[in-house]
Amino acid sequence: MPVPFKIAFVTIGQSPRTDIVPEMMADISLGLPEGSVDVEEFGVLDGMSPDELDAIRASAGEHSFATRMANGAEIVTSTLRTEARLNLLLERVDQQGFDLIVLLCTGTKIEPLKKTLVVEAQRIVDSTVDALAVSARQLGVILPLERQVKDFAERHVFPGSPRLVAASPYAGDDMADRARGLDGCDLVVMHCMGYSKEMLDAVRETVDAPVLLSRRLVAGVVRQMI
Structure with a gap:
């Protein structure tokens, strides 16, 4: 065996x-x-x-x-x-x-x-997003914490000026509601391993764009x- x-x-x-x-x-x-x-x-x-x-x-x-x-x-x-x-x-x-x-x-x-x-x-997700976002007009990123929105650019570098919103995968935040802040984006990444398939489905119901799930x-x- x-x-x-x-x-x-x-x-x-x-x-x-x-x-x-x-x-x-x-x-x-x-x-x-x-x-x-x-x-x-x-x-x-x-x-x-x-x-x-x-x-x-x-x-x-x-x-x-x-x-x-x-x-x-x-x-x-x-x-x-x-x-x-x-x-x-x-x-x-x-x-x-x-x-x-x-x-x-x-x-x-x-x-x-x-x-x-x-x-x-981080390297897997960021390099994949970087490769795709070069041709994106507006990248959207979902992060777990509002405080991470402020310092995201210090630890992650993506093309253009990504639009960032916060939604915790652990605190019961409404994913669909938070994802509405990414209306108009043509690529979205759920930038935390805590985001699940169920959360991905909720975001996809709100955002008219491809959505990348980090754990996938x-x-x-x-x-x-x-």
Whole structure:
């Protein structure tokens, strides 16, 4: 029997990411023999005490991430402190014999690993959008947090002047209502791995343009590597 392909999914929140990984794996494993892929999940916030979680929350004015706790609650964390813990976690995962590590965040910057290939969601999504947006008259971007709208251009560079709106995938925001702010855009990207197929459908009902879902772009790349 062939040895299963081993994937480590790494979230900046807490694992397991029951809101992301099963949907991605349905795309990744479609048509593959049963048992072809083994999956393990890791989270930057796993095992942290309430005091430690408070210490990693974003302060006013800080660059931030919106992510998910194991109980489904949203937490807004400091980009700087989260990335420091993420790089330490990735160093440990790099030693565990995985064939591939998949980051479940479209905003992270990481250090290169020594042993394992990494699918960086941000690079996959941003490079795909960049390739398509060159010919777009108006790019629309949906982000999780209003505070991220203000500093988006410092961490992501897209052609033209993208129109940005905020809608949290974790706080119950009305996706269709928020997407109305992108009326007239001819390409839209849902720029967070937390956005689901159901949320994509809600946006597509509102926006008369192609809509890219980050987790689908990443899943497509992972599938090519198995």
